[in-house]
Amino acid sequence: MSLNTLRYYFREAATSIVRNSWLSIASVGTIIISLLILGGSLLLVLNVRHITSTVESSLEITVFLADGLEQEHLDRLEEEIKFVPGVARVQFVTKEQALEELKESFGERADVLSGLEEDNPLPNSYRVKTREARMVPDAAQQLAELDGVEQVRYGQGVVEKLLALTHWVRIWGTVLLVVLGAAAVFLIATTIRMSVFARRREIGIMKMLGATNLFVRMPFMLEGMIIGLVGGLVAVLIINFGYLSLLNKVIITLPFIQLVDDPVTLYRVLGGMLGLGFGIGAAGSAISLHRFLRV
């Protein structure tokens, strides 16, 4: 294929896109929306998975103890905790350690806590981990009934709620993506059909002059691919900059939340979006040419 042929393909594709500018814009817009939904849901699901895995690993039950328990009582209590169903690990945390950790979590503002060492208000505690997140509620209830236990605390259902959220995001994201993706394919097919119609005389002349099927079809294929790529590119830019600014905001305002910020994962999401945009464009063209341009 000569350079001139390649130039011809692109020139003709561009001419068609401009000639059908309204339909082209509608197609690009639909692709952008479908890809935004894809990118948005993907990032949401990835983040929730990321957050729940970090929450889950630190998901533990804190068992606050009454003050002034004897060592013997403590030893017995630890044995009893280990026998509660679902419990995987037990760790004793002294009130001094607890204060230290609290200070760490306050970071630079730890000085508000200074002076508490003399009269530490924090109780001694046991940190209990369960084998699975769903075992937490039952275990916590049993732990609360043990002798010497003042209070029991755990991340009340946060994990479950987050996981339920991703479940729905996945389902509705997929449904929306399929519906809008199909709409985008249909719109592109219509655009290409209009282009073929506008050029039907020219196509007849091309065939008379001995143009191959590839030569006749290529500009129309390219037209759909370009529309798909443009839509993909715009969606990728929106998601990229939108997500980066979200990351920056979250780092400042919610420093304890860990969002997905690993570049490889992000590039994969963006690459997938671009690829899907291209695929939608190519599919729309192919369907239209198959149906309306039998050469």
Next chain:
Amino acid sequence: MIQLYNVSKIYANGVKALNDINLHIRKGEFVFLVGPSGAGKSTLTKLICREELPSRGQVMINGRNVVRMKNREVPYLRRKIGMVFQDFRLIPGKTVFENVAFALEITGASTKEIKRVVPTVLRMVGLEKKADMLPAHLSGGEQQRTAVARAIVNNPVLILADEPTGNLDPETSWELMKLFLDINRRGTTILMATHAWDIVDAMKKRVVAMSHGLIVRDEESGGYGYES
């Protein structure tokens, strides 16, 4: 060069356009195809460039069987055949130069080759000064010369012309006919369907007369015949 053996064509609507035609055309011949409207002249040219397939019989060009040819080979057959029609079939948005260049672009020719070949061909048909004009700004004769230039730019072995002077006045028709004669003298075979009886009579070329899908007369250096 062209051989039709027992060719019949029945269209999907049942019209019998050709009825058991046998025709042989040698390389370098100039053949007029005459006959009343509906005689089957256009159908015959369409079978040769494989725009239509015969219902029966075989069509050979340069020893190649056109009927048995695979679809993907058809473009390469058509590049060897220059076609000229009554309605010119130029692309309105392209200039004279671009219209002629298009036939080369389709074959994957380079820009360099196009710039070398197209001006030569335009000079041959006398349109070198109108290269940058759009078809709409040309006279009918000039438009048809553009179409002829496009038909010959790929060095075809055969030119199929279906009533090429049908839209032209007598004087312009004669000029165009001289151009075809010129092209024929350079060795290109020409098969031309026409109603221009005065030209056919004057040119003293082979005349194949058709009527109702049959060849009714085939004469070397014949005349138009059925009216005069």
